Amino acid sequence: MIKVLVVDDSPTTSALLKYILETDPDVKVVGMAVNGKQAVQMAVELMPDVITMDVVMPDMDGVEATRQIMGIAPVPIVVVTAHADMNEPRVAFEALKAGALEVVAKPVDAGRATQDAWGESLLNTVKAVAGVDLKS
Numbered sequence: 001m002i003k004v005l006v007v008d009d010s011p012t013t014s015a016l017l018k019y020i021l022e023t024d025p026d027v028k029v030v031g032m033a034v035n036g037k038q039a040v041q042m043a044v045e046l047m048p049d050v051i052t053m054d055v056v057m058p059d060m061d062g063v064e065a066t067r068q069i070m071g072i073a074p075v076p077i078v079v080v081t082a083h084a085d086m087n088e089p090r091v092a093f094e095a096l097k098a099g100a101l102e103v104v105a106k107p108v109d110a111g112r113a114t115q116d117a118w119g120e121s122l123l124n125t126v127k128a129v130a131g132v133d134l135k136s
């Protein structure tokens with residue numbers, strides 16, 4: 001079972017990520033944080049196998065939360081953001097520099113086929129990084 005912590009300040013996005021991830025019987029969302037501060041605390045308490053992390057959030061952004069989590073409770077982090085496109089590559093680089101393993105752009109097209117393909121890709125990414133050992 002892959003335990004995932006979802007971090008996003010949008011209740012709609014969090015619910016969508018939880019739904020997508022839990023379509024796989026080997027994945028369980030063990031917590032949902034709404035900001036970076038809460039993500040750091042929950043990462044320590046829940047010890048998830050993977051974290052999906054938004055970047056733009058109140059109180060503490062996802063890049064700083066990633067940096068702190070990697071310093072105290074290293075875990076594979078997949079940044080899921082609307083700011084990963086060609087117009088803002090800095091966001092992706094900063095997230096990777098902070099310790100994230102992958103950056104995934106949120107889909108712009110809300111069509112069902114796009115969402116399904118994006119969801120499958122996200123699920124495959126989460127499962128792929130779940131096996132990465134960052135503690136040794």
